[in-house]
Amino acid sequence: MPSAETLIAAIRELRPEPVKLMEVCGTHTHAIARSGIKSVLPEGVELLSGPGCPVCVTPTEVIDQILSLSMEPGVIIASYGDMLRVPGSRPGDSLQRRRALGARVEIVYSPMDAIEIAKQNPAKEVVFLGVGFETTAPGTAIAALTAAEQGVRNFTVWSLLKRVEPALRALLRSENFQVKGFLCPGHVATIIGAEGFRYLPEEYGMPAVISGFEPEDILLAVYHLLRQLKEGSPRVENDYPRAVSAKGNLLAQGIMARCLAPRTDLWRGLGEIPDSGLGLRPQLREQDAQVRFGLERLPAPKPTACRCGEVITGRLRPADCPLFGKRCTPEDPVGPCMVSSEGACSAAYLYRPASP
């Protein structure tokens, strides 16, 4: 891997036209902010954050549903830590607050930990919040399958899983979408493979480069995106070959296909998108929290004061939101982008550039 200095020089040598590029992975968003990459790019080359933070794309209405479920007697919510501070529609309301009010909310690092909690608490109902994209979908599917096979009847999965492709297609179809190239998510690509992004150049003429997560990885991917634009030859380039193959992880894809089925889902900022969510297949209905607790799929969301939806879709920079850093901070977040460790606002707030 060339050094950061070499890559920065190579990017400058391309003399790129002003252009907007988009990263669609929260880990990229944070790595970019943390290392200060934006400050070393040529003027006019902008990196915007797309819908790459799974917590952030979960709409407020669903968060409210989760908060209500957490107060049901006998329910234990098992969740990744990221979800705990995400606010519902009332400011200050969150799983963390509900926990302080008596709800049982357990932080887990893997869905298998949640099964263990269910085994240790046979009289309780353990609901695992399955948040994430294709990266976490196989693990969530395995947990549901394992619970079914082992007969852990008090364990259910609330699938909030989402697929990246339908969301990117929705963005590309949206009005006034100015992005000219995608920095593709390395983790998602390990599952779906580099070929999983071919629709970007082939159907939309969009350069697409799969990137790793070190500052040098990201600089290299930006260089390749700018070079594709210069050459006018959009294609998928895999800059993360140490983890990503052309076809992806076939075993994981098999498990997903067996356990999960695409369904219409709601996204913050993007609304309802056909086939964009992943629900448990009917043979796993015993393990499906939405079935067990009669959780209805919600209608399209109402507009709110929170502008996270615009941030997620690259239409608003975090710092341009009137709430940013004022009413909305990591300790008192109004929207999920400020609270999630992958959120664009949290990255912009935590890693603000300094100038004397």
Place this chain on the structure above:
Amino acid sequence: MKMDEIITLDYGSGGKKTSRLIEQQILPALGNPALSALGDGALLPGGDRLVFSTDSFVVSPLFFPGGDIGKLSVCGTVNDIAMCGGEPKYLSCAFILEEGFPMENLEKIIASMAGACEKAGVQIVTGDTKVVEKGRGDGLYINTAGIGVLRYPGLSPRNLRPGDAVLISGTMGDHGATVMLARSGMLEGELRSDCACLNHMALDLLDKVPGVRVLRDPTRGGVATTLNEFVEGSELGIELIERALPVRPAVHAACEMLGLDPLYCANEGKLLAVVPEEQTEAALAVLRSHEEGANAVCIGSVTGDFPGRVVMKTPLGGRRILQKLTGAQLPRIC
């Protein structure tokens, strides 16, 4: 509609919400010169000037690589006194035990306290024991308070001058990463808490390097939060060099996995010292002559360019602001 304020775990994180609790609830009602100085310990007037400090320990798990709640409870209070320039002498100890707690574990914890006291040269001279019903505690909580003789008055962040060097006595984040990983059930390999009493090293440093401006142990909230406390509301700032920050590979890996930042992870056996630039090498030599300070390095400097801010120079050459810890996921680590 704003919700009624209640205590959430954030208020115990050592970050911004903890500061808010102290400023809005405690100081207005209880403030006095000794308390309002908000040092690690209170400096008390009188014939022999005294340093007084207290700390409660609720860490889970009670035992972790590198220490346990007993050792932590002695080191924590001893270090608070030492960072004020005091020589710790006597501690109190209060146990809050939960019904059903195994006597064997209590024995181990008390033995570990005895070992830490001996090493630090302090005695536990008063104490209290309460037992609460099953389910009303989490095995064991410990409070310790300590008293020491003020040997080096005047240590304060107000002494900082532009150009001063910021030193750390070793790697960052060892305690926080170890306990967080132990809690997640994924602990393996070389991770160990750095839990240690720092009083001998601190007093040796103060003996030999007369210009020391301030000492502080970066516990909850980590190095970034402690350095912010140094320059808050001041005309000066601190600039850190990211490449100079010492982090063990195992801690780095654990932080990556858990989504933590070593700059915000708790340390229980490290001190930060600010010294005049020309005393940097002398101070590092003293720190490195102690086991606890073997990996001491300079990580940055005091600057007039960023008033009230801690900034970090990144390897790409940019600078970014480091804030105080803002309500991160910090389960009970001390």
